[in-house]
Amino acid sequence: MPKTSAFAADALTVDAISFSYPNGHRVFSSFSLSAKPGEFVAILGPSGCGKTTLLNLLSGFQQPQDGQIRINQAAVRPELAELGYVFQSAQLFPWLSALENVRFGLRMNATTSEAQQREHALKYLRLVGLEQAAERLPHQLSGGMQQRVSLARTLALEPSVLLMDEPFAALDAISRNSMNEETLRLWAELGQTVLFITHDIDEAVFLADRVIVLNIAPGGIHSELNIDLPRPRSNLHTRRLPAFLDYRNELMERIAQVMDMPSTPTRQPELTA
Numbered sequence: 001m002p003k004t005s006a007f008a009a010d011a012l013t014v015d016a017i018s019f020s021y022p023n024g025h026r027v028f029s030s031f032s033l034s035a036k037p038g039e040f041v042a043i044l045g046p047s048g049c050g051k052t053t054l055l056n057l058l059s060g061f062q063q064p065q066d067g068q069i070r071i072n073q074a075a076v077r078p079e080l081a082e083l084g085y086v087f088q089s090a091q092l093f094p095w096l097s098a099l100e101n102v103r104f105g106l107r108m109n110a111t112t113s114e115a116q117q118r119e120h121a122l123k124y125l126r127l128v129g130l131e132q133a134a135e136r137l138p139h140q141l142s143g144g145m146q147q148r149v150s151l152a153r154t155l156a157l158e159p160s161v162l163l164m165d166e167p168f169a170a171l172d173a174i175s176r177n178s179m180n181e182e183t184l185r186l187w188a189e190l191g192q193t194v195l196f197i198t199h200d201i202d203e204a205v206f207l208a209d210r211v212i213v214l215n216i217a218p219g220g221i222h223s224e225l226n227i228d229l230p231r232p233r234s235n236l237h238t239r240r241l242p243a244f245l246d247y248r249n250e251l252m253e254r255i256a257q258v259m260d261m262p263s264t265p266t267r268q269p270e271l272t273a
């Protein structure tokens with residue numbers, strides 16, 4: 001299991017950022033969060049609260065108007081090799097095999113030969129249990145398998161910080177549970193810092209060391225909850241623990257509070273004549 005230390009420098013720091021879209025829609029106002037090396041943090045919040053925007057800021061696709069974002073103490077910028085991003089849909093190239101999809105990102109590395117890249121890609125396909133499917137095209141794979149290829153493609157770049165944006169939201173419940181277990185197995189083996197975005201309470205509790213609940217934009221963080229469930233976690237065992245159900249009920253209450261809050265806390269006072 002990856003070790004986190006209260007004294008280790010943060011792997012990821014969001015420091016008092018503010019961000020509005022060009023149309024003036026404000027998503028973050030002096031928003032901060034951080035993650036320790038090897039920590040698994042889940043971000044839970046209703047649709048539209050700014051989860052994807054947060055990951056886009058973290059990965060340098062968007063820039064905050066104020067505040068700072070640091071990955072391993074360095075200012076974030078696009079194409080930072082330490083960052084891996086797993087999207088909600090697998091986004092594979094339909095004309096490339098599973099193996100070639102995984103190899104695609106490695107082709108930028110001019111110092112490795114094609115054979116070395118294929119071997120490296122195969123290692124990560126093996127890690128996600130898809131060695132046998134290496135030569136198949138995406139349409140010959142199930143949704144869950146496609147998402148595994150997508151995961152392998154990101155992991156093959158060996159990032160130390162992994163950003164995951166509702167990666168299993170489109171899967172059926174059985175496949176999602178199985179991918180949740182798979183994610184923890186890979187995390188235990190590779191030890192990255194993970195920021196995992198979800199709107200699924202069970203998924204957040206099952207995976208995370210810590211769950212951060214977001215308010216509706218631009219409300220910032222509603223609250224945090226440490227999840228002290230034993231690891232390794234498994235679907236059969238963990239999801240039945242009384243403590244799992246307690247965490248789940250607690251988060252259900254918090255999400256209900258979030259949904260009840262006015263969506264515009266900075267509402268202007270009504271003008272009087």
Ligand SMILES: Nc1ncnc2c1ncn2[C@@H]1O[C@H](COP(=O)(O)OP(=O)(O)O)[C@@H](O)[C@H]1O
Pocket residue numbers: 021022023025027045046047048049050051052053054217
């Ligand atoms: N390009 C954009 N321009 C203006 N508003 C946007 C843009 N993209 C997203 N938004 C708005 O910003 C808010 C946060 O969006 P998003 O980060 O996608 O939410 P989430 O991922 O939590 O569902 C939403 O209200 C959304 O409508």
Ligand SMILES: [Mg+2]
Pocket residue numbers: 051052053
């Ligand atoms: Mg989103």
